[in-house]
Amino acid sequence: MARIASESLIERLVEWGVDTVFGMPGDGINGIMEGLRRHRDKVRFVLVHHEEAAAFMATGYAKATGRIGVCLATSGPGGIHLLNGLYDAKLDHAPVLAITGMQETAVLGTGYQQEVHLDRVFEDVAEYNMMVTNPEQLPAVVDLAVRTAYARRGVAHLTIPNDVQVAEAGEAPFAHVGPVRAPQSTAAYLRPPGVPRQEHLEAAAEVLNAAERPALLVGAGALHAREEVLAVAAALGAPVVKTLPGKAVVPDDSPYTTGGIGLLGTRPSEELMDDADALLMVGTNYPYTKYLPRPEKVRVVQIEADPARAGARMPTDVPMVGDAHDALRALLPLLHPREDVSHLRTYQKKTADWRSDMEALENPERDPIAPQYVVSVLDDLAAGDAIMTCDSGTIATWAARHWTIRDGREFYLSGNLASMAPGLPYAIAMQHAHPGRQVIAYVGDGGFAMLMAEFLTAARHGLPVKVVINNNNSLGQILWEQMVLGFPEHGVRFPDPEPDYSAWAVSCGGFGAKVTKPGDVAGAIGAALAHDGPALVDVAVNPNEPPMPGKVTYEQAKKFAQAFLKGQPHRAAIATTLFKDRIDKFGD
DSSP: OOOBHHHHHHHHHHHTTOOEEEEOOOGGGHHHHHHHHHTTTTOEEEEOSOHHHHHHHHHHHHHHHSSOEEEEEOTTHHHHHTHHHHHHHHHHTOOEEEEEEEOOGGGTTSOOTTOOOHHHHTTTTEEEEEEOOSGGGTTHHHHHHHHHHHHTTSEEEEEEEHHHHHSBTTOOOSOOOSSOOOOOOOSOOOOOOOSOOHHHHHHHHHHHHHOSSEEEEEOGGGTTOHHHHHHHHHHHTOOEEEOSTTTTSSOTTOTTEEEEOSTTSOHHHHHHHHHOSEEEEESOOOOOGGGSOOGGGOEEEEEESSTTTTTSSSOOSEEEESOHHHHHHHHGGGSOOOSOOHHHHHHHHHHHHHHHHHHHTOOTTOSSBOHHHHHHHHHHHSOTTOEEEEOSSHHHHHHHHHSOOOTTOEEEEOOSSOOSSOHHHHHHHHHHHOTTSOEEEEEEHHHHHHSTTHHHHHHHTTOOOEEEEEEOSBOHHHHHHHHHTTOOOOSOBOOSSOOOHHHHHHHTTSEEEEEOSGGGHHHHHHHHHHSSSOEEEEEEBOTTOOOOOSSOOHHHHHHHHHHHHTTOTTHHHHHHHHHHHHHHHHOO
16 A cells, blocks of 8 residues: 555644644545544544534643644635634644645635645635645655744644645656756654843843832743742742743742732732832733833843744833743843841732622622632632633633632633634643543533534543533623713624533533532532543523623723613613622622
8 A cells, every 4th residue: 555645744744743633634634534544543533513623622732731723624614614713823822733625726716615725725724834745745745844832932733635645655746957956854753942141140130139019920931930939929029920821830829929910810910010119020021011011110131932922012121032931030130138027028918808899799698690600619629739711701701710729720711812712622621632631621601502513523522521501691702891881782792592502512412501500610610520431511590790800990990880871671680680799799
């Protein structure tokens, strides 16, 4: 049996350490599927129900492991479906390789069925983007694609015509007319040096040592540098603020952190950003500059892996290019241990008060069920090394404030793209990558409905993923965003009938529970976590619980009131919920 070009593709992926490919077959990739079949002992093919989910799975796999994630789709519509998940990888800097099919080279340009030039479609999303037109290009272009995805922390794309896929491996159908030979390369990637220049480290230390009220802002680029972040915070007596993608950088119960930043963040973090006179940004390119300190009031030091992003958000006194772990380790000996820690103690007190306020909202007696209570139950019952994945929406607020990072826990969501629906695909990919760990998808009803077929994927692959649906039967985040603009809500609540997603879970062969009363929440979640297989708990939560910002500005309050005056539906229920929240926080 002749060795085909698709085998050369798969064999090279194996050399790069790829053991899993997420995708969906089609007639545009039958040759690649044959290559996977011939090497099924080395590479696992995970059959999904939607190509968008395959791309999200590849992205989640890359985020959770640091290794390249690979997704596969057929020509035309299959490849187009990958785009949303691939943009998630692009914007969150995850190394992903997308492989797609293409019509036979002989018919390209003739308007053949499903002829979509995916190499052109993917121009914006991909750092490396190539249509393979000659079997001799393989495996060298695989090396370039994977190496570029790692080096630029983004997406690489290879699209391969049908006839090239099944051609004999290494075939040279054309004469070489230039001074070249068949391309040859190595499946190797060398990580760039991670330590910044010494003069930059010294300049950074000078700024930080002189500060009276220093603060750290850490993001996903510092997830591998927990001990170094905490050591620098201790030396400076500096509180640590975390972006949401960087939630797991330091434990939430650490005495050094004030929690998150931004609309989903905490009041102490927002006050710290107004108060700090020096800010050390580590592994973050935080885009919401409104929540960062005013440039004229703070000196900024930044550690950034990508030279193009250093100093991109604020005027930066000392931008340093390097790896968070290596740079902080090199910076630490240059810092003067601070004896006066009154600044840190001030924010420890503020943070303790904030945590007390948040705990008060986790009221198990509220009916309808408070979403904060649902997350608090998850937080209490989940394993110490559990991985939580999350969709975008109000659920991100509840997870940010009520899911506690401790021990080996991790947390992932679509950070910069803020897409709906990645929570379940992420969980499936991460369960593949970490079969011995508890993986929980905490999702909204809107996002779950988009890709709910992937629960069947989990069941068919025997994956014990746990899904908890925060079901407010609405697009909750958009509802509140409309009101904050001063507009009454419109088109954001789903009409009856309300679905019972637990029935879908049971029909897939998994565990399913529908919860409508607060007294049943803990039992249902406990049973789901204990179930030996995929499990889903559909919790009907209060649809009128607003995800309030850490500090409510006058302008936000005014717009909120305007929405009420202009005829906001459900305004009585919303007002009642806000009143109950206030009672829970401050007592009766």
